Amino acid sequence: MEESEIRDRADQGQSSPGRDKRDSSTQTDSRVQGHGPRLSKVNLFTLLSLWMELFPQEQPEEDDLSQTRGMGLVVVHDSKVVGLHCSGPELHAGQAAVIQHGARLANCQLYFSRRPCATCLKMIINAGVSQISFWPGDPEVSMLRPTSTNQSHSHLHSVPGCISEKATLDAMATEKLKSNSRPHICVLLQPLPSGLSQFVNETSRECDFMERATDDESGLSTGELFSRCPSLHTFLVPTSQQHQEILTQMHLENFCVEPYFSNLRNNMRELVEVLAAVASSTPEPLLPPHHEGLSQDIARHCIIQARLLAYRTDDPKVGVGAVIWAKGQSAGCDGTRCLYLVGCGYNAYPAGSQYAEYPQMDNKQEDRQRRKYRYIIHAEQNALTFRTRDIKPGDPTMLFVTKCPCDECVPLIRGAGISHIYTTDQDRDKDKGEISYLKFSSLKNISKFIVSTWTDR
Numbered sequence: 001m002e003e004s005e006i007r008d009r010a011d012q013g014q015s016s017p018g019r020d021k022r023d024s025s026t027q028t029d030s031r032v033q034g035h036g037p038r039l040s041k042v043n044l045f046t047l048l049s050l051w052m053e054l055f056p057q058e059q060p061e062e063d064d065l066s067q068t069r070g071m072g073l074v075v076v077h078d079s080k081v082v083g084l085h086c087s088g089p090e091l092h093a094g095q096a097a098v099i100q101h102g103a104r105l106a107n108c109q110l111y112f113s114r115r116p117c118a119t120c121l122k123m124i125i126n127a128g129v130s131q132i133s134f135w136p137g138d139p140e141v142s143m144l145r146p147t148s149t150n151q152s153h154s155h156l157h158s159v160p161g162c163i164s165e166k167a168t169l170d171a172m173a174t175e176k177l178k179s180n181s182r183p184h185i186c187v188l189l190q191p192l193p194s195g196l197s198q199f200v201n202e203t204s205r206e207c208d209f210m211e212r213a214t215d216d217e218s219g220l221s222t223g224e225l226f227s228r229c230p231s232l233h234t235f236l237v238p239t240s241q242q243h244q245e246i247l248t249q250m251h252l253e254n255f256c257v258e259p260y261f262s263n264l265r266n267n268m269r270e271l272v273e274v275l276a277a278v279a280s281s282t283p284e285p286l287l288p289p290h291h292e293g294l295s296q297d298i299a300r301h302c303i304i305q306a307r308l309l310a311y312r313t314d315d316p317k318v319g320v321g322a323v324i325w326a327k328g329q330s331a332g333c334d335g336t337r338c339l340y341l342v343g344c345g346y347n348a349y350p351a352g353s354q355y356a357e358y359p360q361m362d363n364k365q366e367d368r369q370r371r372k373y374r375y376i377i378h379a380e381q382n383a384l385t386f387r388t389r390d391i392k393p394g395d396p397t398m399l400f401v402t403k404c405p406c407d408e409c410v411p412l413i414r415g416a417g418i419s420h421i422y423t424t425d426q427d428r429d430k431d432k433g434e435i436s437y438l439k440f441s442s443l444k445n446i447s448k449f450i451v452s453t454w455t456d457r
Helices: 003-013 023-024 043-053 093-105 118-127 167-178 196-205 209-213 223-228 230-235 240-249 262-282 298-311 379-385 412-414
Strands: 072-077 078-087 109-112 131-134 184-186 323-326 339-346 397-401 420-423 447-450
Touching: 043 072, 043 078, 043 109, 043 118, 043 230, 043 262, 072 093, 072 184, 078 093, 078 339, 093 109, 093 118, 118 131, 167 240, 167 379, 196 262, 209 397, 262 298, 262 447, 298 323, 298 379, 298 397, 298 420, 323 379, 379 397, 379 412
Parallel strands: 109 131, 131 184, 397 420, 420 447
Antiparallel strands: 072 078, 072 109, 323 339, 323 397
């Protein structure tokens, strides 16, 4: 990868006048009270891919000396998430995407939590994707020789300077595929908007769970959040020397050249800190005994996906994220087993909206004509509108949303065939005049599970 390419990619998160008007125009005015910084699409897709790598597995992988690492993958088409995948006992994440989407991968953008191996890369290129981006750490065929077992989702310990022939040959093959392919294969790392890390940390700290966790530990720093999510360490490079050696084998030598290397490493660390703050502040949902839906760890994993989506909101005050999964009749060979993605979304103004085109006031202002409620597309509505597949009547379909569904969304949820709802009780049974939350409690024939309240934006 050329040095200029890495630099240009890293600078994409910095807005410039007239650039990508449709994407930037929907960002609300930062002067509006209560508005927080907003995740870029690249950062959102990257975080989702990193989190998918940690999707809970039904059984721990057997301890072996396999060099293949688990992978998370987000498939995007026209700026919409159409697939969330992870590695399983038999299929790599890239292979699972090819099996599920087939020729529909044409013109899609793929976000990997690691550089994919040659086996996956050749199939993905052949499918006609337009772009492949990956996290610049230890690749899918690991270049680090483990000295300990339990390698699946733990921080790796390695023998310094020891790279296997298999990893070297795979790196050569992936580089040759990259140089001869039509898709753009690159590292996409954008700097976070000013104040986003602090904003995520503060909104996570203020939830009940973090208050309880820090009762005896005043002044808990963001870095210490990793102690509550040790698996996130897998995305931080072990040492600068080892990282440089890995990148050299991956033909990314220029990534190590100052000043870009330190800037990009900082971008990587900030993204992982955001993920750690969100993950560590999300408690296990309190599910009843003999629960017929998902296990607690998978339900929590999906709730965190919804929380990440909420930080992409267009709403100047309240961020809401939603993700819909369905459970098939038979288990597959990928990491999500019986689950398949139906859709995901966040609350936003209609697609293609121009900057400040719609009102942004809440119900505290007197001028009702300038209030936002009649114009915002809710997270559940976006998830249903841009769903990747139809909901099958016989398959349990689960909605994870960071806020209690309002009266406007409840009929849509019922009509779509959602069978389970995982949400908080924020605003439940309230009538705010412009928007009410009265229908949720009386919703029939749908299993409802309330997650301990966290602070929504």
